[in-house]
Amino acid sequence: MTEVELSKNTVxxxxxxxxxxxxxxxxxxxxxxxxxxxxxxxxVLITGLIMSVLVGLNVINYLPPMDDLGMSAEDLQMFQTITIASTAAITFFSVPVILLVMTLIYFAIAKIMKIEVTFKKMLSLNIFTAFIGLVGQVINLLIMAAIKGDPEVMLTSLNSLVGATGALGAVLSTFEIFSIWSSILLALGLHKVIGFSKKASWTIVIVFFIIGLIFAAVSGAANEMFEGMNQF
Structure with missing residues (x-):
């Protein structure tokens, strides 16, 4: 089979x-x-819902014993049901919204740079690359469920080695294998699928990664501050 035939079969x-x-x-x-x-x-939505169930189970597994919490078995079951249901609902609605918003942003950038691309192609790229990040979440949560570890710490992130809290912990958690893998694939996809130059593709992905780091740092610092206030 010739290269032309192979290429034709691929597309x-x-x-x-x-x-x-x-x-x-x-x-x-x-x-x-x-x-x-x-x-x-x-x-992707099914993967997100699986992730939601695992989040709920991990939250329960990581809680102190029922006697220490002053909860009965019925109360714990109710708490678990509410946790899983609410997490699943949030995931079910937030994943499509996030994909749509990011697609609109990339689509707008493409139009500004006068790159001819369809919205469908841009959305497809975002869905495919986001899948890698969700698979990473599921793998991490499965492991944490097995060892009953802290569900907030990704084993494939830098913070699993450092164990930092607050802003530093949030930033280190952002440096996570599957998240970085997803970002690399997005940069490659923007170049190969959408038509951005290599420089533009990597610049866009790096800029959004830095923005994510900033949001993570602010969120981590805020959470630490609120936890400190609750201790008083």
Missing amino acids: EKKPSLFGMIFSPSEQFERMREKPVILVPLII
């Missing part, structure tokens, strides 16, 4: 969400010709 197939793990370049080639949204979005 005739739809991109695979799970293929992003092992063959992202091939998926980018397919996505450039045939971007897909519905099925990948459903899989």
